[in-house]
Amino acid sequence: MGAVHVRMDDEGLTISNPGGLMDGVTLANLLTTEPRPRNRTLADAMKRIGVVERSGRGVDKIYRGMLRFGRPEPDYRRTDATSVILRLATTDADEAFLKRVVEEEGRRGSALPIDSLIALAALRGLKRLTTEELAIHIQREPAQAKRTLEALVEAGLAQAHGTTRGRTYTLAVGVYTAEGGKAAYTRQMGFSNLQHEQLVLSYVRQHGAIRRAEVIELCRLSEGQAKDLLKRMKMNELLLLEGAGRTAAYRIGPKV
Structure with missing residues (x-):
């Protein structure tokens, strides 16, 4: 077993975990693949004694914790065959964005789906998205990406432009509530x-x-x-x- 390294600098928090990704898990399916614990017996035991709520849901929690506050999504790009390396940016939270998310979650009585948070983050960063582009971000089929975007349009968080064939999406004006x-x-x-x-x-x-x-x-x-x-x-x-x-x-x- 190797040591887990945690490093904090001016730009973010970096966590390096030895061992690489499990077989079948890649950076392209990290969000959607079935959980694959390294030690299934240990994972089940931890769940039974209440140390963890659910096995294999850590990535979702990390994404939600970053995106809900308007921060950049977690960065796993430095991961290789020997280590899983996670970079979390320490930029300030976007309070106006968080307020709008909290309002929407209060209206619907439940948390926004992780796909919706990823879509909102992508729209903030890229300004305009197609369903095909979002599909890459959420690691799902374009049909699911379209459903996610159309749900955001219905909720008043996104705005659609164009016909069905060439439809693109931007954030709705209501999301731009911060000064400026x-x-x-x-x-x-x-x-x-x-x-x-x-x-x-x-x-x-x-x-x-x-x-x-x-x-x-x-x-x-x-x-x-x-x-x-x-x-x-x-x-x-x-x-x-x-x-x-x-x-x-x-x-x-x-x-x-």
Whole structure:
């Protein structure tokens, strides 16, 4: 048996446990694989005498303890064949984020699922997510990632953008409750609008014109969002409208 090393520095707490991961456990399934104790008899005995509540649930507790307070998720990336190495960042807790999580847990009368906490953390860090991207974070299928994100939308914690095929998600404005948070949300959405405009203009330059259906597909927007984008670009003379109805198309405007 080797020694467990615990080291604290200015950036975080590092715990190194000898032995590597159990057979069948990888960094890609750490959250979802069935528990595999190194010594099943010892694990069962510890559970029976009440020292532990459930065997194999330590990783979930570590994730929940970090993410619920708005801190970065636990970092196992330095783990190798000989040691499991866990890094926990010691950044300050995000009190506004914690308050919003506590409010939601109080409303539903239960703790937020770990997948939801991971999704919220990913949205805070990456600003915008697809179901495929979240599936990697929660180590589940895209269908489960979609259910998690749609549940957050229903709870008012996330906001969906675009159609089912190209749907993306951001944090809802209500989550940005800290000082300066609303400004951060406005900046985020403003950047998205500018990006959409540039995508549309680039497409028109390459193909000569663009239709609303093509904007929906290109920018991953809903029909209403695409309509508003084109209307705004037309008013700003970035685009010119030709035709009407199904034949309507937009070309480069005089201000470009």
